[in-house]
Amino acid sequence: MDVSQLDKYRWQIARDTSSGMHVPGIVYSDEILMRKVLQDKSLQQVANAATLPGIVEASLAMPDIHYGYGLPIGGVVATRVSDGVVTPGGVGFDINCGVRLLTTQLEAPAIKKQISNLLQSLYNNIPCGVGSRGRLKLSRKELRRVLQKGSRWAIQNGYGLAEELDRTEEKGAFEETDPDLVSPKAMDRGSQQLGTLGSGNHFAEIQVVDTIYEKNIATAFGLHEGQITVMIHSGSRGLGHQVCTDFLSVMGTATKKYGIKIPDRQLACAPLSSVEGKQYLLAMRCAANYAWANRQIMAHWARETFMKILGLSPRDLGMISLYDVAHNIVKIETFTIKGKKQKLAVHRKGATRAYPAHHNAVGEYFKAHGQPVIIPGDMGTHSFVLVGTEKALEQTFGSTCHGAGRVLSRKAAIKKAKGRIIQQELEQKGIMVLAKGRQTLAEEMPEAYKDISRVVDVVHNCGLSKKVARLTPLGVIKG
DNA sequence: ATGTTC
Numbered sequence: 001m002d003v004s005q006l007d008k009y010r011w012q013i014a015r016d017t018s019s020g021m022h023v024p025g026i027v028y029s030d031e032i033l034m035r036k037v038l039q040d041k042s043l044q045q046v047a048n049a050a051t052l053p054g055i056v057e058a059s060l061a062m063p064d065i066h067y068g069y070g071l072p073i074g075g076v077v078a079t080r081v082s083d084g085v086v087t088p089g090g091v092g093f094d095i096n097c098g099v100r101l102l103t104t105q106l107e108a109p110a111i112k113k114q115i116s117n118l119l120q121s122l123y124n125n126i127p128c129g130v131g132s133r134g135r136l137k138l139s140r141k142e143l144r145r146v147l148q149k150g151s152r153w154a155i156q157n158g159y160g161l162a163e164e165l166d167r168t169e170e171k172g173a174f175e176e177t178d179p180d181l182v183s184p185k186a187m188d189r190g191s192q193q194l195g196t197l198g199s200g201n202h203f204a205e206i207q208v209v210d211t212i213y214e215k216n217i218a219t220a221f222g223l224h225e226g227q228i229t230v231m232i233h234s235g236s237r238g239l240g241h242q243v244c245t246d247f248l249s250v251m252g253t254a255t256k257k258y259g260i261k262i263p264d265r266q267l268a269c270a271p272l273s274s275v276e277g278k279q280y281l282l283a284m285r286c287a288a289n290y291a292w293a294n295r296q297i298m299a300h301w302a303r304e305t306f307m308k309i310l311g312l313s314p315r316d317l318g319m320i321s322l323y324d325v326a327h328n329i330v331k332i333e334t335f336t337i338k339g340k341k342q343k344l345a346v347h348r349k350g351a352t353r354a355y356p357a358h359h360n361a362v363g364e365y366f367k368a369h370g371q372p373v374i375i376p377g378d379m380g381t382h383s384f385v386l387v388g389t390e391k392a393l394e395q396t397f398g399s400t401c402h403g404a405g406r407v408l409s410r411k412a413a414i415k416k417a418k419g420r421i422i423q424q425e426l427e428q429k430g431i432m433v434l435a436k437g438r439q440t441l442a443e444e445m446p447e448a449y450k451d452i453s454r455v456v457d458v459v460h461n462c463g464l465s466k467k468v469a470r471l472t473p474l475g476v477i478k479g
Numbered sequence: 480a481t482g483t484t485c
Binding site: 410 | 480481482483
């Protein structure tokens, strides 16, 4: 592979036509982050994606890039709807994994003594862990409604505020869905998991805003220094995982049927114009809607928890979603490519949409400044709020990074944590942790991840998004 | 990420 540095924050993988690349690969990074990336197999995955039929401009990767299934985490791939393909490997197993940030009217010093109570109560009210079952048990009929209506189902059933819909990407629901394409197995897995956090890197966190970078934008977003916020990182649970699994098998057959040559079976795909391609999109959107409803419901329970423990009215607490972003998803979006408007299937796998001010898809609340970009840190480190930019629209199909990105595999992290008590290490840093399993804490320890500040600085410095605020964790619950 | 090996 021919990898060369283009400028301070970009590396290019030259287009190699002999291996079938239609476009080059471009990785946004810096010299220090890139050292490790050059040693792993994720760059080969960037190159592999460049062979997908209909890919435009370049196979992209964000600074949080690491090895994944088919496409790396941190990958962004846009294909022409007219003659391109869609690949489940470009979305990932956790369809619409994403993040929601809630702002409050609370100041950190005032509730410092209550953090422990709040965290324990959050842990009681939000089911955590692999295979955890929720407080809701949905009939098949009701679950179908969730898959069609997403966050709107949650709001209409009393889990949240109507204003929160405009503060969610896609208003919390894709309209074009087909629940009949979600298998009975996926429906079974989903019926008892709505309103559950999950495991792995998923978390709910009580935070304090510790730095403001852009005063005007922060104020417009309702953020100020010393303020308490709550962040929820979760996805579509077993339902989304099953939808992905089901369609990987469909796509394996479709790849052969349509005579598509791919260098890695994990990039199994189908033309967007084919039955298989269209069906995947319709099923993927059901899972995405489930994830939005999931985060909406947990956000509501977080609000109820705070009201109860602090004895505050909704007005005095003032807890509301600032925004909710998807970072594992494929969406049909319109872009101007070489002066021509084109419909593209933008695969963001561990990448966040970052639309600028005055973009049509950005809701009224954020029109003046651009879309809030919510970047969760790994356990025990800072999280960030950024805002989308024109440059992202021009260079990365309106995309930026999604988090820190792993440097150690789960297995390597467990090995490194052997003999240590990660929970104690975090508590010494002033971060309370409540978790289901010790193994998850080992897998998710800070050393398993890249430096989030460095990752965010790359996207900030190269203009893919702009830093608005930094958040410090006070307490975290995990699966 | 995941009823963590259908």
